[in-house]
Amino acid sequence: MVPGAMNSQQEHPKVRFYREMLLIRRFEEKAAEMYALGKIGGFCHLYIGEEAVAVGAISAARDEDYVITAYREHGHALARGSDPKRVMAELFGKATGLSKGKGGSMHLFDVPRHFMGGYAIVGGHIPLAIGLGFAIKYRKTDQVVLCFFGEGSVPNGAFHESMNMASLWRLPIVFICENNRFGMGTPIERASALYDIAHAAKGYNMPYHHVDGMDVVAMYESMVKILEVVRTGKRPIFVEARTYRFMGHSMADPAHGHYRTKAEIDEQKKHDPILVLQAALQKEELLTEPALKKIEDEVHATVQAAVDYAEQSPEPDLSALYEDLYA
Amino acid sequence: MPKVSYRDALNQALREEMSRDDRVFLMGEEVGFYQGAFKVSKGLLEEFGPMRVVDTPITEGGFTGVGIGAAMVGLRPVVEVMTFNFAIQAMDQIINNAAKIHQMSGGQLKVPLVVRGPGYAANRVAAQHSQALDPFFCYVPGLKVVSPSTPSDAKGLLKSAIRDDNPVIFIEAQLLYPLMGEVPQEDYTTPIGKGEIKRPGSDVTIITWSKMVHISLEAAGALAAEGIEAEIVDLRTLRPLDLPLILESVRKTGRAVIVEEQWPYGGVGAEVAYQIQHEAFDALDAPAERVTSEDVSVAYAKNLEKACIPDPAKVIKGVKKVLYQN
Helix, strand or coil: CCCCCCCCCCCCHHHHHHHHHHHHHHHHHHHHHHHHCCCCCCCCCCCCCCHHHHHHHHHCCCCCCEEECCCCCHHHHHHCCCCHHHHHHHHCCCCCCCCCCCCCCCCCCEHHHCECCCCCCCCCCHHHHHHHHHHHHHHCCCCCEEEEEEHHHCCCHHHHHHHHHHHHCCCCEEEEEEECCEECCEEHHHCCCCCCHHHHHHHHCCCEEEEECCCHHHHHHHHHHHHHHHHHHCCCEEEEEECCCCCCCCCCCCCCCCCCCHHHHHHHHCCCHHHHHHHHHHHCCCCCHHHHHHHHHHHHHHHHHHHHHHHHCCCCCHHHCCCCCCC | CCEEEHHHHHHHHHHHHHHHCCCEEEEECCCCCCCCCCCCCCCHHHHHCCCCEEECCCCHHHHHHHHHHHHHCCCEEEEECCCHHHHHHHHHHHHHHHCCHHHHCCCCCCCCCEEEEEECCCCCCCHHHCCCCHHHHHCCCCCEEECCCCHHHHHHHHHHHHHCCCCEEEEEEHHHCCCEEECCCCCCCCCCCCCEEEECCCCEEEEECCHHHHHHHHHHHHHHHCCCCEEEEECCEEECCCHHHHHHHHHHHCCEEEECCCCCCCCHHHHHHHHHHHHCHHHCCCCCEEECCCCCCCCCCHHHHHHHCCCHHHHHHHHHHHCCCC
């Protein structure tokens, strides 16, 4: 759900997907601008091109499910319903940010929405997801964990230890591999002996699915079915969502150059999940030109309000330096 | 008060805390069916069942992360590492996750996790099984580090560690497991962050912890026969250090000897020595002395291992040095 979105309750679900993806897209474009202006510092990993994965998957989840991911996470937080103002304020390092300015782009947490972070060590958050799943089993609830990670983390030891325990202990976890083909500048075939990433699940006796990560409706429909199986069957499932990022690994990295060509990106942009959905909605007559413009204007206003809020918010007080170190 | 072994005192602490709070569970290698590699968890699986006493694969990084994740959503895991040497596999989880999640989340999440197990050298178990890794954990803000020397301290501190909402690294010692001591049977806790004078004295302050408390007590007995009365400060908690207790004793005696089963460069005693000279410089009649392990990995040969670790003779030598009695 997008806070501040008008009439989203009465919107057709596909129109809602469009709005949510567009919000992420415009938010990320604005973040890029703000980074170039020095308002956002450090590392900023943009989700541009991958929006369908987070929106499709998280839309299928319940409020009580847990969502956990790595550092390319602005889209996941927004898809989970985090307030864009508080996300932007966190990116700006302001006291009003989701993590009080202590986390930044890579450490967004929104615990009331069960958005459990925000982690910078590749693969390092995956064992945490197993812990969340373990707690669900311990408490005998029917929650599910959605654990997102990139294909670059699949060779990592933490991934393998986690997959083994999830399968061995039959934990309700969906492993969602966002395969955007490149770990920074290294294509998957130079890092992984296994090109078909989903097959990693075979080594752990775990069912797996390939989903088109550029198609939000396909993501959503697959995830609805998968979540039902995981929730009732109380066992993990692996999803490989094939997607593509249009920008560099982070704002500090080139979009193309040594590791991929501009021509390749341009070709992939033909599969832009937002444009693809837009065309489908217009063809199905679910989205008229005026309605499209209205959504664009509302999203623009939301993003601008987020920047204004972040700009106007104070930095953390120096006295906050030692706050939240020990409980 | 009954005499209970250090091992059984830990077992009592686990049993009591697991009975008191059903969010507490134990996880680690061989903790369940095997009854515990060192029998610390004996009988717990039978009493509490497999959901609360969880046998893990040999994957310290992975299962420590599982403990952290479970703690994030309000369970209170006790992760057992068979030895702290193996915990090195879990350092990414401990340092990058456990220690930082409370801060990175702006206080939204807590990590009430205990990582416990034996540290320090044992009996000829060689280089990769004999390490004292205390400083690696003491270095990290966000962690607490505890290292008890007696059965009653072990029980009271483990209960406190389990009740603490922060990640606590709880370092036991294999050679201390059979040590007998009086242990209260009622529900009691020992405060984290507070040391204890294990032996009062007026001539020199020995600051120490874990196994080295007993080495120091033995040395103190021999020194007393020569008319030197050593005061032994058992730190019990390594992070946060009980500086007021340390400094009060040093200001009284004017001489400080830190006895530590640590490598010299950056062992916890180095921080203690810095604090002493920084805060109580004028009270010192001699530079602070550190009696440490030798700056090598512990070798297998019996005589080499013995040479590596502080013993009463080395403690006595250190005390006499600060007394300028050579």
